[in-house]
Amino acid sequence: MKRIFVFLFFFILTASVHANNPSYSGLFAALDSIDEEHKEHGFAGRASFSRLHELIRKKLSTFVLSQMEAALVKRITNDWRRYTYLHDFVARKFTKLNDCEQKFLVASLLYEAGIDTIYGYSASSCHILASSNIKLYQLAYIYFQQNRYYVLAPNGISEQIPDIALYNFGDEGRMLNFEFTVAAASVGNMIDEKEAYAELNSQDRFVFSPQKMAFFKTHPQMDYIHYIHAPMSEKLVRNLENSLLPALSTMDDWHVAQALMDYIQYNIAESKDVIDGSHEKVQFMEETLFYKKGDCEDRVILYAKLLNLFLKRPMLLVKYERHLALAIALNDYDQWQIRLDGKKYTIADPSIKNGRVGDLMSSLVGETYVVRKINFP
Template identity: 25%
Template sequence: MKIRTLMLIPALLLSSGLQAESEYEQWRRQKLTDFQAYLDENDKAFIQFLQQKWQPVDVAPARQRDPQPKPVELPKAPKPAPVQPTPVDVSPIVKVPEPAPAVQQRPQPVVVISPPASHLPQVSFDFYGHSIRIPYAKELRKSFSGALNSKSIAAYWQQLAGSPHKDTVSALQAQAKALQLNDWGTAKLFDQFARQLHRDNNSRQLTSWFLLVKAGYDARVAYNQRIHLLLTSEQEMFGVTFFTLSNKRYYAVNLNEQPLKPGKVFTYEGQHEEGRRALDFSNPTRFTASGNTSERQLKFQLDGKDYRINVQYPERYISYFSSFPQLSLPNYFRAGLPAVTADSLLQQLRPVVEGQSELDAANRLLRFVQTAFAYKTDDDQFGQENYLFPLETLHYPYSDCEDRAALFAWLVESLLGLDAVILDYPGHVATAIAFHGNVKGDAVMHQGARFVVADPTFVNASAGMTMPQFAASQPKVIPF
């Protein structure tokens, strides 16, 4: 009996080992199946691109919008006489358009709840006053390690692509939609999420790159001594380095605070089939930042009467707008104002222009913008060129020509219903208005229409007057 029992022991051990091996093989096959479920054909093809030797490309210096210095001291036109009724050939304003109803309540923080079926852990963070919760797979939290080369970066992409990442991408996209973010705000949201997972630059950049591509964006990474994230854009960017590949500019957007300097970097050929969309910076004020509302009082005088305009705006918009890269002029003129700010400003300026002729109303708006805001160049206020969105012009203590022009053009279109264009001089920006009547003075022609010069930086100047130092210059006429 003892001998038979001893003989059975190896057999039992062998049987147990075979069973254990079988369970391991089942687990391994299941993991491989799960991996293949997330690693689709696009990922497989893309990983092959990444594994190949990366090519060197030249990073171009950041482009400057206008190298000409702006006026430091502003000329003033002679103080105008009290406004007199204009000739009958200037169309009167019958009624100023009513703005949309003001939103009185303070925006509440928005929280995205992960899908009920998701078993993934969640990370929480603040996004301009909103409390955000996003599910993530543990593989997304693994840091990048090893030498910077095509093989290691391809392996990191494969690690991320093989994880259950779709819940994360869907949750980020749902949150961006709920907050009405444009593409730039969405990229910032993705970056803030990546920051919660990783402290080191390379892991953050690679994770942001992966998630943005999976969300459909034409994102790309390049490396020298570190990883850099680059994105294509519908709008030209200034003050941002870039390289050109396949006739597209890839801008080194400063999401992770370390600018890419001109020189050589290495990047891959090819493109992931899912990542085709360029950033679009349109509709920046659609996003509603949560938090406190600030108020600023603007004072100006008209025909011996003092006016005080109290403007309300959400504080967190300022930090949101300050994150934007430098864009071309039309983007600031098209931006407009958040609803709560637009309502408070238009409601108070409506009585100032109500019932006036088009010319008189435009001149009244000119006086407001010319005299209610203190002037300083961007170099003096910020130490660099920094175009302001209209909301920022209402916030900062100083503004210069293009900032005032963008705000004034929005007021003219919102209150008077008149078309305006940008006048871009070397070192200066003004506007011009298409009146319905025959308004005398300096003017430009654009697409068969006559636009009368209206300069919100030329203090006391009325429509039809050009700042003297630019009278001999021919400006670029830019619609927006």
């Protein structure tokens, strides 16, 4: 129980701000005062998200609270875009907080906006699900339970899923990215969706012969576009479709692009591969899947081929001086975009840690770039 309260203290502390400090530098309250308020509000053994949220509100200054409420932007009615907007807002304003601390503030803001929010966290990771659909929460709860997460939820959700308000599943946390799957899941097909997610995260499905890997390793280096156009074997296509298609089939274009980006970020480790002091070894898609690592161009090649297989939208290769990214024709999305021949292409960079479709690396803002159309046959 002591360990549970340590975690709760940790997240409540993140929302504490001095009254007149627009620089957001005073983000931590005294631990003993938090402890006293815990005792006063009777959180021992069972704590609902709504009560913790009220405690956070008391700790927020009027200035910061007004800034956050303004960020809710009532005209944004899509839950996913609202979540993305709030996440970006908190990330910009609370730069000293880590990812889980920032997500806890986002969850509190979503609750403030009248959106039921379930928040799960462990020693190593954390997740938010915001929705009005109880079946999505039930599926999220299964994930939390199976992966030993602590869970916080509003009273309304707690009443429909008994004892969900606070569960101790232990400290061991495995990094999950279930958000995109659960948020877009088909309500009538929850079990299949859960199984599809397990397939989506399988890292051992792609096995290639030593002869083929030796061929790739000794292949002369080519222009990036040739790697993107390199043919895939029928077996690889089948494996990819069996792994990813069940989950992706319920999603719109933006969520498909985001899901594939997440898949790469969580399964392909970042790795530099300079071969002679200046030139890099560009990998074929199969090499990246086999070695489970790659740098920006390797991830972009894999991402482009997956997007073409599952989304089939026009794409651009975006080359900066020291970086490579993609841009996808998603006309209804309005973040970082490139306009070419009357089309709007949204930046999609699988190398940004915890990045989302539409994000641009801060170091690339204002940098010059060259674009090249990817003309798939």
